[in-house]
Amino acid sequence: MSIDPGSPVPIYRQIADYIRRAVAAGVYRPGEMVPSLRALALELTVNPNTIQRAYEELEREGLIRARKGLGMAVTEQGVKSARSKSAEAVYNAFDYGIRAGQAANMPPSTILETFEQAWDGARTAVRSKV
Amino acid sequence: MSIDPGSPVPIYRQIADYIRRAVAAGVYRPGEMVPSLRALALELTVNPNTIQRAYEELEREGLIRARKGLGMAVTEQGVKSARSKSAEAVYNAFDYGIRAGQAANMPPSTILETFEQAWDGARTAVRSKV
Amino acid sequence: MSIDPGSPVPIYRQIADYIRRAVAAGVYRPGEMVPSLRALALELTVNPNTIQRAYEELEREGLIRARKGLGMAVTEQGVKSARSKSAEAVYNAFDYGIRAGQAANMPPSTILETFEQAWDGARTAVRSKV
């Protein structure tokens, strides 16, 4: 994964989002441990406190649970929770885009065309990875 | 227009965004004046400094231009600029949503369905306003 | 107010509890600002970060709301929320005490007597303050 320190969205939230997506994608399954604070801090070259802040947020959401001396384990209901959170995020992004287009007086057809462009762009980006 | 002081997006940016959308939508045409600092500050019950900051941002973009003793006028290329800015914002929102869905391992069909839901939701929201 | 740094309950939680009780007691009314991070940090001689952590918790609960550049304001529904939280805390303490007594095989009459002792103790403690 990669972190953008210059982004307006705080680092700890970027990390939390990443873990959320990873859990939603099945990278970490229920009962498994997410990377330890210090391990992930080393990997991303950020301060352990920053990782902890991200994990705190996830723990409050019920996605992971702290077990002192052991680590942070993905909750049983974590995957479901992460999936719904992800779906919500996607919906919100689309909704925001559509409303922004409407507010700027863009005709519906233009908004739809813009979506198709983004769709093609993102899809070929994936293919080019492969 | 309305301001949300509790929102994470700064007030001055909410205002700048609003003016941008208004110009893109043709509310203010080239050569016309946007509301004066004090007038807008009174209407929104916000510190005039905050309006000032929003207008500074817009002036830096070339959207508006100070005319001493008159106010801030929308520039000729302002509408085009605002339109392209708006189009870019719409594209970015869609792109972000699509990529978030992919990162969470959502199948393409699900992403498309989510867009359709957002589309229906936003369209009916408009109709209900009318 | 006073902080016990040696307590097992973290300082930031002691502070959050104190603010909660203060709001419930009507010391800070809706719309009013709670002490600023730095001001309270100076008064209690703790690090501002610690105060911020307490305020974060209160903001998540909806008790207060951050207004950048201004301070943290008590929410309209904050008092109600704080009152119900306080009532819950009192109930939980009593419940815990009763169950501890039952688990130790104390007869009900002894548990009730213990409560009366605590009641008299706390009440006279208040009187002696006056």
Added chain:
Amino acid sequence: MSIDPGSPVPIYRQIADYIRRAVAAGVYRPGEMVPSLRALALELTVNPNTIQRAYEELEREGLIRARKGLGMAVTEQGVKSARSKSAEAVYNAFDYGIRAGQAANMPPSTILETFEQAWDGARTAVRSKV
């Protein structure tokens, strides 16, 4: 007995508390042995070190005493000690609840009502177990 690994109260203390209550309740009488380290560790599926730590605490209190080759025996003064500890815990819980109510400006009548609710709740909970 049951252990809650997710609780904020450490496992070793949950175990120590359980033994304390059991001694106070007369489950283990003076001279009798408490469960061996390994037996209890197996039963609770916990690291033996954790049991060890709980027993250390109890031995420091004088509740139990190591008898080489035999196990940990409840001391004669253990029961009295455990009883007074339990009584103290009950008193402290009540005292804490009363003071929390006072700090939140709850009228004495409300505090008393809250106790009665907790009393009824805990009593019926016991009955429903039977």
Added chain:
DNA sequence: GTGGTCTAGACCACA
């Protein structure tokens, strides 16, 4: 001035 984020480094309790 305000709150928000981040780093560096420390100490602690827990398993």
Added chain:
DNA sequence: GTGGTCTAGACCACG
């Protein structure tokens, strides 16, 4: 080893 708390001090955006 793990997570949890705290301090000190820095920089930023905001009003």
